[in-house]
Amino acid sequence: GAGVSQTPSNKVTEKGKYVELRCDPISGHTALYWYRQSLGQGPEFLIYFQGTGAADDSGLPNDRFFAVRPEGSVSTLKIQRTERGDSAVYLCASSLSLSGGPSTQYFGPGTRLTVL
Amino acid sequence: AQSVTQLGSHVSVSEGALVLLRCNYSSSVPPYLFWYVQYPNQGLQLLLKYTSAATLVKGINGFEAEFKKSETSFHLTKPSAHMSDAAEYFCAVSYSSGGYNKLIFGAGTRLAVHP
Numbered sequence: 278g279a280g281v282s283q284t285p286s287n288k289v290t291e292k293g294k295y296v297e298l299r300c301d302p303i304s305g306h307t308a309l310y311w312y313r314q315s316l317g318q319g320p321e322f323l324i325y326f327q328g329t330g331a332a333d334d335s336g337l338p339n340d341r342f343f344a345v346r347p348e349g350s351v352s353t354l355k356i357q358r359t360e361r362g363d364s365a366v367y368l369c370a371s372s373l374s375l376s377g378g379p380s381t382q383y384f385g386p387g388t389r390l391t392v393l
Numbered sequence: 394a395q396s397v398t399q400l401g402s403h404v405s406v407s408e409g410a411l412v413l414l415r416c417n418y419s420s421s422v423p424p425y426l427f428w429y430v431q432y433p434n435q436g437l438q439l440l441l442k443y444t445s446a447a448t449l450v451k452g453i454n455g456f457e458a459e460f461k462k463s464e465t466s467f468h469l470t471k472p473s474a475h476m477s478d479a480a481e482y483f484c485a486v487s488y489s490s491g492g493y494n495k496l497i498f499g500a501g502t503r504l505a506v507h508p
Contacts, residue, residue, distance in 0.1 A: 280436070281436065307492070308492055308493070308494070310495070310496075312496075312498075317402075317500070317501075318500055318501070319397075319483050319485075319498030319499050319500050319501050320437070320483070320496070320498045321498070322495050322496065322497070325493060325495060327492060327493070332493065333493070333495065368436070368437070370437075372494065373492075374492030374493075375492065378425070378444045379425045379442065379444060379487050379489065379494040380492065380494055381439055381442070382439075382494060382496065383436075383439075384429075384436035384437040384438070385436050386434065386435055386436045387436065
């Protein structure tokens, strides 16, 4: 079956611009996560959705970052007034929501964002 | 704060040699533990996970890992390396359960396999 997809695969923008990154999770997965992976680092948690609501947004670095999931499926990560330090690979993952142990997260290939 | 330490950002082995990638976590409460692999231009793929059942966990592609509470470690091993094992490997922990499973990753170890 289809895995998690992310578009675009690469995004180059100029400092100060607005960008949107899209994630299509695996069908039926109610949990959706965004992570950010900077060069030479492991992924860092940004935000978690359960259905349509952001249940944990404690990883968003500041108020320039925002994410939505209006219909409980596709999610969009929005970054306003981009800065060079926002350059990274943005990863999306989805999972089922099961009781009794951690559900496996399935990751997309990521969007590489470059801010010039 | 919880953290994960992967000793060695780069590991190089010969084809057929033992692979050992080290992971230690910082917590007095045993977490759930995971190893992910990332091939170039691909998403992270789960190799194996520890969820408080057996301490020796077997994963895909011949990898396994052993949870040692006394050492707060979860090292990844494979008896005989293949060229196709060359990739970046991430250890991760989670203190959540059920539907919510926020992962905290280590910095990663890049494995090179040479003939």
